[in-house]
Amino acid sequence: xxxxxxxxxxxxxxxxxxxxxxxxxxxxxxxxxTFKHLFRKNNTLKYPEEQRVFAPxxxxxxxxxxxxxxxENCTACGLCAVACPAEAITMVAAEREPGExxxxxxxxxxxxxxxxxxxxxxxxxxxxxCPKEAxxxxxxxxxxxxxxxxxxxxxxxxxxxxxxxxxxxxxxxTGKRSAI
Amino acid sequence: xxxxxxxxxxxxxxxxxxxxxxxxxYLTYFERKVAAWLQDRIGPDRAGPFxxxxxxxxxxxxxxxxxxxxxxxxxxxxxxxxxxxxFTALMTGAxxxxxxxxxxxxxxxxxxIADINIGILFIMGVLSIxxxxxxxxxxxxxxxxxxxxxxxxxxxxxxxxxxxxxxVITIVMMTGSxxxxxxxxxxxxxxxxxxxxxYQPVCFLVFFITALAETNRAPFDLPECESELIGGYHTEYGxxxxxxxxxxxxxxxxxxxxxIAALFFGGYNFPGMDAFxxxxxxxxxxxxxxxxxxxxxxxxxxxxxxxxxxxxxxLMHLGWKSLIPISLINLLxxxxxIAFNEGWF
Numbered sequence: 001x002x003x004x005x006x007x008x009x010x011x012x013x014x015x016x017x018x019x020x021x022x023x024x025x026x027x028x029x030x031x032x033x034t035f036k037h038l039f040r041k042n043n044t045l046k047y048p049e050e051q052r053v054f055a056p057x058x059x060x061x062x063x064x065x066x067x068x069x070x071x072e073n074c075t076a077c078g079l080c081a082v083a084c085p086a087e088a089i090t091m092v093a094a095e096r097e098p099g100e101x102x103x104x105x106x107x108x109x110x111x112x113x114x115x116x117x118x119x120x121x122x123x124x125x126x127x128x129x130c131p132k133e134a135x136x137x138x139x140x141x142x143x144x145x146x147x148x149x150x151x152x153x154x155x156x157x158x159x160x161x162x163x164x165x166x167x168x169x170x171x172x173x174t175g176k177r178s179a180i
Numbered sequence: 181x182x183x184x185x186x187x188x189x190x191x192x193x194x195x196x197x198x199x200x201x202x203x204x205x206y207l208t209y210f211e212r213k214v215a216a217w218l219q220d221r222i223g224p225d226r227a228g229p230f231x232x233x234x235x236x237x238x239x240x241x242x243x244x245x246x247x248x249x250x251x252x253x254x255x256x257x258x259x260x261x262x263x264x265x266x267f268t269a270l271m272t273g274a275x276x277x278x279x280x281x282x283x284x285x286x287x288x289x290x291x292x293i294a295d296i297n298i299g300i301l302f303i304m305g306v307l308s309i310x311x312x313x314x315x316x317x318x319x320x321x322x323x324x325x326x327x328x329x330x331x332x333x334x335x336x337x338x339x340x341x342x343x344x345x346x347x348v349i350t351i352v353m354m355t356g357s358x359x360x361x362x363x364x365x366x367x368x369x370x371x372x373x374x375x376x377x378x379y380q381p382v383c384f385l386v387f388f389i390t391a392l393a394e395t396n397r398a399p400f401d402l403p404e405c406e407s408e409l410i411g412g413y414h415t416e417y418g419x420x421x422x423x424x425x426x427x428x429x430x431x432x433x434x435x436x437x438x439x440i441a442a443l444f445f446g447g448y449n450f451p452g453m454d455a456f457x458x459x460x461x462x463x464x465x466x467x468x469x470x471x472x473x474x475x476x477x478x479x480x481x482x483x484x485x486x487x488x489x490x491x492x493x494x495l496m497h498l499g500w501k502s503l504i505p506i507s508l509i510n511l512l513x514x515x516x517x518i519a520f521n522e523g524w525f
Contacts, residue, residue, distance in 0.1 A: 034486040
């Protein structure tokens with residue numbers, strides 16, 4: 001069989017040599033290795049104070065985008081829920097009433113939209129499935145909670161607020177709409 | 181009896197007791213720091229500056245845990261186990277000469293609680309009682325893992341105490357005394373460098389390995405190996421009783437380092453010590469002794485975070501088939517050399 005890497009090592013139960021049997025060369029070798037690590041730079045990141053720099057396309061907490069006029073993009077078509085391999089997304093659709101045109105972009109909107117962050121595997125398929133550029137994964141981290149039900153994020157957590165827009169230009173591949 | 185002597189010895193007992201506990205407390209912190217450094221990490225740094233209050237936080241946690249005794253455990257033995265472990269660990273500090281004599285209040289104060297003429301024998305004896313704490317604790321828990329740990333501890337103790345005893349005899353033969361004070365003074369040499377390790381490197385190696393085994397430190401921590409015995413003899417222990425077992429291990433490590441430093445590395449002798457005298461010498465000597473102790477403690481930890489645990493058969497092979505023959509041959513050669521020097525041939 002062809003080996004996958006050149007690291008293959010043939011194992012045999014040959015008799016140990018004298019140097020191997022008295023352990024000491026191996027012991028001192030090991031101690032030398034750990035001693036060198038004493039002077040090596042540590043890799044620890046003191047998390048709350050320092051934060052890791054994320055890759056531009058990092059997939060973290062979701063955002064439901066609004067368009068330029070502040071209307072919700074989502075039309076509750078359900079494609080994200082279908083695409084979701086973890087079945088983390090549920091939604092209830094509703095019809096836009098007259099006078100709500102400034103709130104929702106199209107005639108149909110999501111009355112409730114929930115993502116279970118414990119089920120979500122942050123694969124980004126919902127974002128790929130979305131025909132309206134409504135859902136995006138961002139570089140924000142889902143914070144920890146003490147109760148399971150607090151991880152089910154509704155629209156209050158997901159939809160971006162009007163005065164605090166979330167920048168998703170880094171993840172916007174198509175460029176069909178402007179960033180805001 | 182002399183009142184001054186009583187006061188002096190009581191103060192010394194209190195000081196040694198306090199210093200031992202303090203050092204053992206901070207060894208837990210130091211161990212975690214050394215582990216972190218050797219693994220490219222930072223280690224505890226949250227409690228206080230550089231995490232130096234970490235031991236207090238650990239102790240606070242230990243005290244507030246539920247003090248649990250299993251229903252089928254032997255209650256008295258269960259409590260007695262950690263007590264014995266702690267008691268024997270603290271007892272050995274009594275015969276160690278911490279430094280040269282101090283001249284104060286018109287008297288010469290010895291920095292050794294009791295200079296008994298069988299000092300090293302006392303330490304060996306008390307150390308071997310220490311295993312009773314582990315055995316009784318493991319037996320009283322009424323748990324098969326604890327019992328396995330206890331059995332392993334006792335068999336390990338029997339196997340390694342022999343080699344340790346023989347290497348101590350070698351040193352005693354060279355010095356001609358069992359008193360630790362005499363052994364340390366005998367290593368003064370020409371400029372404070374007549375350390376036994378230069379004359380007896382093999383003996384030192386055997387003693388060091390057996391000391392690792394006696395203190396149940398890795399790679400000889402079979403009595404408490406987490407992966408096989410889920411904690412071994414202290415599986416059923418919690419709260420401060422567990423704390424006592426762990427604490428006793430750190431005190432043992434401190435005392436073992438002190439004994440190694442005293443037997444092989446000249447105790448409070450240091451190069452260039454003849455230039456000083458009186459109290460300056462006493463203070464410098466004590467500092468030198470503690471420096472050596474800290475170095476050996478570091479080596480103990482260094483080894484722990486380097487080597488994997490021995491298999492049980494490897495442990496027994498090493499003890500009975502390697503260390504005991506090596507130390508016996510070393511003893512024989514030492515005896516022959518001493519006899520030759522005395523002009524027997």
